[in-house]
Amino acid sequence: MLLLALDTATPAVTAALHDGDTVVAESTSVDARRHGELLLPAVDRALKEAGRELAEVTGIVVGVGPGPYTGLRVGLVTAAAFASALDVPVHGLCTLDGLAYASGIDGPFVVATDARRKEVYWARYDDARTRTTDAAVDRPAEIADRVAGLPAVGAGALLYPDVFTDARGPEHQSAGALASLAAERLAAGVDFLDPRPLYLRRPDAQVPKNYKVVTPK
Known part of the structure; x- marks a missing residue:
């Protein structure tokens, strides 16, 4: 292999x-x-x-x-x-599972990465191999009660120490x-995910709603 x-x-x-x-x-x-x-x-x-x-x-x-x-x-x-x-x-x-595995934490914790727009991609884990929630994207303040007191790994956790009060590595x-x-x-023999992008939200780039009309002179 x-x-x-x-x-x-x-x-x-x-x-x-x-x-x-x-x-x-x-x-x-x-x-x-x-x-x-x-x-x-x-x-x-x-x-x-x-x-x-x-x-x-x-x-x-x-x-x-x-x-x-x-x-x-x-x-x-x-x-x-x-x-x-x-x-x-x-x-x-x-x-997020890769970051969780790298943490080696044996107990409940959170992984959070930077999602930009003042948001994080995040999920909760029971241990380094066991994710207990689907990955989600939220503003840190909106999930403060759900992550309170839990260790948190990833760059997203380090960006918002007021919410992720026990932020630690790995960062990347x-x-x-x-x-x-x-x-x-x-x-x-565990199944894997399909190799398709997990975006969770629309891309930053948007198609203009109103095109400028150009007419020949």
């Missing part, structure tokens, strides 16, 4: 390789505006670090979000392209953690 994991649902552009037992290489850059430029070089670095070839990959793991429209699509389209070229399956995982997504979680689920 050789899994290639990708995630671009957050400012972390991250890629990793997992051989079924452990993460053998990982490359991560944090840049909210350059997902398309940074992802393929990250994959290339991970392959070189591991001393492996792309043709050896037996499966693709991809974070499906939630995340902003443009960045999220970069990872999903790239995963689909690799899967088609290599004729291997694509396994979708919630991006790790494709290595996503790959490790996927390897566990594959071994256990």
Whole structure:
């Protein structure tokens, strides 16, 4: 087994390789505006670090979000392209689950990432492997009573310390953690999500409601 994991649902552009037992290489850059430029070089670095070839990959793991429209699509389209070229399956995982797994917390907690517009993408967990709510997008003040007193991981939690009073790391997504979680689920025969984007809201870009009428003179 050789899994290639990708995630671009957050400012972390991250890629990793997992051989079924452990993460053998990982490359991560944090840049909210350059997902398309940074992802393929990250994959290339991970392959070189591991001393492996792309043709050896037996499966693709991809974070499906939630995340902003443009960045999220970069990872999903790239995963689909690799899967088609290599004729291997694509396994979708919630991006928040990767952060939860990386936290290693044994007990109830929250994962929150920055959704912009003064909102967070978030979900509650019983432990690092068990999500108990669907991923959602809300203003922090609107969920304060639901997350009160719980440890919280992710960049969204660190942005709003008045609500997430026990904010801690990891701040950013790790494709290595996503790959490790996927390897566990594959071994256990657990189903994955379809590799489709989990947006939770409409994109920031909107089609103008009223077009300017231009008539020939």
